[in-house]
Amino acid sequence: MAIQVKQEGNVYTIEPVKGKSLLATAFEQEVPLDYKCQKGNCTRCKVELVKGEEIVNKPTPKEHEQIEDELPEGYRLACQTVPLK
Ligand code: FES
Secondary structure (H helix, E strand, O other): OOEEEEEEEEEEOOOOOOOOHHHHHHHHHHOOOOOOOOOOOOOOOEEEEEEHHEOOOOHHHHHHHHHHHHHHEEEOOOOOOOEEO
């Protein structure tokens, strides 16, 4: 099942790779997500997870630290979000 994310009004489809972050997978699939630190600190890779929530990890401590208020609205940090299957 493909994952869909939205960033800055653009919707992107990413084919999930188990155990690899959505950001890393986006690079490989030439999906132009914005990013900077790749460590959960800058929030530049923040996306709205449109499709695929059920196959990714729960928000990490970094995500709770950085975007706690937006987690319930379906936002995630792509560098911290990892498909589990
Ligand atoms: S790239 Fe900085 S938080 Fe993900």
